[in-house]
Amino acid sequence: MEMPEVIPVCHCGNPAKLNTSWSNDKPGRRFFGCKKFGSRFRKPCRFFSWFDPPLRPHSRIVLLGLLKKVRTLDDARKKERRT
Numbered sequence: 001m002e003m004p005e006v007i008p009v010c011h012c013g014n015p016a017k018l019n020t021s022w023s024n025d026k027p028g029r030r031f032f033g034c035k036k037f038g039s040r041f042r043k044p045c046r047f048f049s050w051f052d053p054p055l056r057p058h059s060r061i062v063l064l065g066l067l068k069k070v071r072t073l074d075d076a077r078k079k080e081r082r083t
């Protein structure tokens with residue numbers, strides 16, 4: 001994986017982790033988040049910072065189309081396994 005040149009340090013002092021968002025809003029957009037992000041931690045850290053610039057509308061449409069295809073293929077594969 002391609003690594004960013006500057007890794008931000010989070011509020012809790014840890015280097016932030018580069019993650020990829022797969023929401024329908026921001027498919028494939030990468031962001032920095034804390035390792036402790038999430039509700040499974042007693043004191044979750046809320047550090048959050050985008051790494052990629054916002055998607056242009058065209059890229060978003062292309063990516064959403066690809067995501068939909070991947071999900072359809074995944075579903076088909078799961079169904080095949082069940083039979």
Ligand SMILES: [Zn+2]
Nearest residue numbers: 010012034045
């Ligand atoms: Zn943190």
